[in-house]
Amino acid sequence: xxxxxxxxxxxxxxxxxxxxxxxxxxxxxxxxxxxxxxxxxxxxxxxxxxxxxxxxxxxxxxxxxxxxxxxxxxxxxxxxxxxxxxxxxxxxxxxxxxxxxxxxxxxxxxxxxxxxxxxxxxxxxxxxxxxxxxxxxxxxxxxxxxxxxxxxxxxxxxxxxxxxxxxxxxxxxxxxxxxxxxxxxxxxxxxxxxxxxxxxxxxxxxxxxxxxxxxxxxxxxxxxxxxxxxx
Numbered sequence: 594x595x596x597x598x599x600x601x602x603x604x605x606x607x608x609x610x611x612x613x614x615x616x617x618x619x620x621x622x623x624x625x626x627x628x629x630x631x632x633x634x635x636x637x638x639x640x641x642x643x644x645x646x647x648x649x650x651x652x653x654x655x656x657x658x659x660x661x662x663x664x665x666x667x668x669x670x671x672x673x674x675x676x677x678x679x680x681x682x683x684x685x686x687x688x689x690x691x692x693x694x695x696x697x698x699x700x701x702x703x704x705x706x707x708x709x710x711x712x713x714x715x716x717x718x719x720x721x722x723x724x725x726x727x728x729x730x731x732x733x734x735x736x737x738x739x740x741x742x743x744x745x746x747x748x749x750x751x752x753x754x755x756x757x758x759x760x761x762x763x764x765x766x767x768x769x770x771x772x773x774x775x776x777x778x779x780x781x782x783x784x785x786x787x788x789x790x791x792x793x794x795x796x797x798x799x800x801x802x803x804x805x806x807x808x809x810x811x812x813x814x815x816x817x818x819x820x821x822x823x824x
Contacts, residue, residue: 598695599702614700621685621697625677663801664808671807674714678707679800682758686792696792701759708755711803712747719810728810754802761795 601613636646656676660668685696697703719728732743 597699598697599700601695613695614697614703617685617695618697618703621681621688625680625684659801660804663804665804665811671718671804674710675800675804675807678710678803679796682707682796682799683793686796687789689789689792698758698792698795701755704759705755707758707799708751711754711806712751714803715747715806715810718807722811731810750806754799758795758799761791 598613598617601616602610603613603616604611632645632649635643636649637643642650653672653676656679657668657672660671660675665671682698685698688694689696698707716728719731722728723731733740
């Protein structure tokens with residue numbers, strides 16, 4: 594059993610190579626794109642709706658409520674980004690039941706790419722909500738001395754997101770590989786089921802952390818109340 598999809602080479606020409614991380618990532622994106630198109634092609638705005646649409650609306654409403662509880666007052670503006678992050682990480686691990694498939698989140702390059710998406714999205718949402726001046730001002734509050742520390746914080750949490758997700762996915766694959774060599778029938782099945790659960794938990798944690806970072810970047814500064822006139 595391979596611990597990383599980077600080890601699966603499908604095509605090589607000189608320095609160029611097509612490994613499992615690239616193949617499974619693009620395959621997963623294709624499945625998500627086609628699946629979302631098929632699922633939403635017959636949505637209705639009438640009072641009479643299908644059970645499938647009602648189920649989808651329950652899921653979307655639950656996700657929006659979770660985003661709002663994190664601190665984002667208008668979750669519909671963020672559900673496209675945060676929902677996509679959650680679905681990608683979750684489906685990447687759910688497909689492990691397919692023989693020969695290796696989750697792309699088991700590669701550090703994939704988790705770094707996901708973390709960089711959050712790294713770029715945080716200032717974009719922050720600038721959109723507060724304006725360029727308001728967002729940049731947050732780096733020097735409460736004093737300009739905090740500027741280097743705030744910049745280091747931005748970089749370190751991006752690295753932490755990537756390493757945390759990669760470490761959790763890699764540890765699960767490694768445990769299954771070890772148990773497969775010891776007891777090749779019983780434990781791997783149990784650990785695979787546990788790995789699916791762990792993957793869903795990691796997808797939730799990754800999305801929530803991204804929402805927390807965006808909420809911190811988009812929080813509006815409340816103006817100080819004007820002093821009462823002296824009588």
